[in-house]
Amino acid sequence: MPASENQGFNTRAVHAGQEFEPRTGAVVPPLHFSSTYAQDGIGGLRSGYEYGRGGNPTRDALQVQLAALELGTHAYSFSSGLAAEDALIRALTRPGDHIVLGNDAYGGTYRLISRVLGDWGIGNTPVDMANLDMVRDAVAANKTRFLWVETPSNPLMKITDIAALADIAHDAGALLVVDNTFASPYLQTPLALGADVVVHSTTKYIGGHSDVVGGAVVVKDAELADKIGFVQFAVGAVSGPMDAFLTTRGLKTLGVRMDRHSENGQAVAEWLLERPEVEAVLYPGLPTHPGHELAKKQMRKFGGMVSVQFKGGEAAARKVAESTSVFTLAESLGGIESLMNYPSEMTHASVKGTELAVPVNLLRLSCGIEDVEDLIADLDRAFSAIP
Ligand SMILES: *Cc1c(COP(=O)(O)O)cnc(C)c1O
Numbered sequence: 001m002p003a004s005e006n007q008g009f010n011t012r013a014v015h016a017g018q019e020f021e022p023r024t025g026a027v028v029p030p031l032h033f034s035s036t037y038a039q040d041g042i043g044g045l046r047s048g049y050e051y052g053r054g055g056n057p058t059r060d061a062l063q064v065q066l067a068a069l070e071l072g073t074h075a076y077s078f079s080s081g082l083a084a085e086d087a088l089i090r091a092l093t094r095p096g097d098h099i100v101l102g103n104d105a106y107g108g109t110y111r112l113i114s115r116v117l118g119d120w121g122i123g124n125t126p127v128d129m130a131n132l133d134m135v136r137d138a139v140a141a142n143k144t145r146f147l148w149v150e151t152p153s154n155p156l157m158k159i160t161d162i163a164a165l166a167d168i169a170h171d172a173g174a175l176l177v178v179d180n181t182f183a184s185p186y187l188q189t190p191l192a193l194g195a196d197v198v199v200h201s202t203t204k205y206i207g208g209h210s211d212v213v214g215g216a217v218v219v220k221d222a223e224l225a226d227k228i229g230f231v232q233f234a235v236g237a238v239s240g241p242m243d244a245f246l247t248t249r250g251l252k253t254l255g256v257r258m259d260r261h262s263e264n265g266q267a268v269a270e271w272l273l274e275r276p277e278v279e280a281v282l283y284p285g286l287p288t289h290p291g292h293e294l295a296k297k298q299m300r301k302f303g304g305m306v307s308v309q310f311k312g313g314e315a316a317a318r319k320v321a322e323s324t325s326v327f328t329l330a331e332s333l334g335g336i337e338s339l340m341n342y343p344s345e346m347t348h349a350s351v352k353g354t355e356l357a358v359p360v361n362l363l364r365l366s367c368g369i370e371d372v373e374d375l376i377a378d379l380d381r382a383f384s385a386i387p
Pocket residue numbers: 080081082083106108109150154179181182200201202203204213214215
């Protein structure tokens with residue numbers, strides 16, 4: 001059954017791009033490993049397929065599915081989230097252009113923009129995205145091509161008004177790019193709120209099982225799509241067929257997983273809030289979170305990411321991180337298994353000492369889909385190890 005845009009999220013997740021194979025009726029579209037395609041006479045391509053870098057049916061199926069879920073017209077799948085970001089930036093910026101980004105952007109994004117693309121003449125200004133006047137000034141002060149935001153942000157869980165940022169970007173002739181990795185399209189669809197581009201690390205919630213690295217760019221404009229599609233083809237950081245297949249399989253269950261991640265995230269955040277060892281809990285589902293009302297407006301639920309700061313400082317955070325057994329101490333997030341991360345030394349080590357540095361008493365929890373009683377019991381045990 002082909003998916004239609006009138007259908008609900010889960011129906012589109014299961015069916016978009018996933019038509020059964022016509023010859024055998026195989027319900028799951030086959031995984032195509034072929035690097036090249038037979039031609040019916042010179043230039044006689046079957047359905048446009050010529051060579052694997054330019055097109056692959058398994059990748060195409062994923063791209064159709066991604067576009068349907070993000071409410072875009074075109075999606076492009078890459079070998080990693082950063083490969084997707086690199087292709088996007090090189091497709092749509094030129095030397096002298098500027099990127100204004102959140103001052104708590106993903107460390108790898110900042111590293112790519114400042115230390116790789118900076119040498120090719122792309123400028124950047126990190127700003128506090130919650131301060132819209134500052135954002136407006138930063139955008140106006142430069143030849144800004146992209147306003148780049150993550151909401152919820154990583155790992156401070158700040159919520160930013162996507163519709164307001166879209167207006168600021170568009171007034172200045174810039175594009176709004178939203179890294180939607182933390183929310184996933186089930187919780188939030190930035191293109192429908194006025195954003196021009198969505199980027200993803202599909203490694204996280206979209207893949208959802210911590211078994212594949214990938215990225216994606218989604219747009220709703222044919223001209224932008226052509227430029228991004230050209231760089232995907234010309235540079236070639238495409239996702240391989242097996243990666244695309246695993247990502248598609250993960251994406252089919254995104255909605256049911258996000259419901260559970262959100263339930264568990266909420267329960268863990270509420271438990272943390274009551275603990276005497278805790279200085280602050282950063283979770284948009286808590287009424288005490290400064291972005292709670294905005295999150296309610298632009299998100300369906302609040303997700304499984306919870307950050308927590310300890311009164312006992314760095315020592316307490318490190319002790320808890322090294323004392324859990326259901327939560328695994330590891331980088332990354334968004335998988336079905338719960339993960340614990342100490343950003344200052346792990347995911348965000350590359351921004352240590354910069355204005356994007358993360359507090360040393362902070363732990364980031366990616367709440368998986370396990371039974372929440374076991375997650376809380378695990379945290380309870382780890383808290384008792386705090387000196
Ligand atoms: C992981 C991550 C990225 C980078 O994606 P990779 O797949 O690791 O290259 C970008 N943005 C956010 C928010 C991430 O969490």
